[in-house]
Amino acid sequence: MEKLIICTVCPRGCRITVSGDNGVVNSVEGYGCIRGKTYASNEFISPVRILTTTVKVEGLDNELLPVRSAKPLPKDKIFDCIDVIKGVTVKAPINRYDVIVKDICGTGIDMVATKNI
Ligand code: SF4
Numbered sequence: 001m002e003k004l005i006i007c008t009v010c011p012r013g014c015r016i017t018v019s020g021d022n023g024v025v026n027s028v029e030g031y032g033c034i035r036g037k038t039y040a041s042n043e044f045i046s047p048v049r050i051l052t053t054t055v056k057v058e059g060l061d062n063e064l065l066p067v068r069s070a071k072p073l074p075k076d077k078i079f080d081c082i083d084v085i086k087g088v089t090v091k092a093p094i095n096r097y098d099v100i101v102k103d104i105c106g107t108g109i110d111m112v113a114t115k116n117i
Helices: 032-046 075-086
Strands: 001-005 013-019 023-031 052-057 059-069 098-102 111-113
Touching: 023 032, 032 052, 059 075, 059 098, 075 111
Parallel strands: none
Antiparallel strands: 001 013, 013 023, 052 059, 059 111, 098 111
């Protein structure tokens, strides 16, 4: 299996081709530096994303609390995590970095507030 991955580590945006099978990387081509090689290999084996979104605030109809995952989440869990977040309502006051959802979807990763409210 071969996969084209655009490196997002720096603005150069190298187009990196990774090939391999069953979670094993056999070759990586097109990277401009070692950071990109590592990024593309990880994306091939187990892609992850930071999830940023908002949650409702009780009693404040015009205000949403921005939240993000404290670490990158497995890409295949992102939509499950969004479903969980949709059902969350918080109560002020909230401080930046407060945990809003602990261990979201059993990933071991918390969703945290990114501003005070
Ligand atoms: S491979 Fe290196 S040079 Fe290319 S985009 Fe990624 S970080 Fe930048």
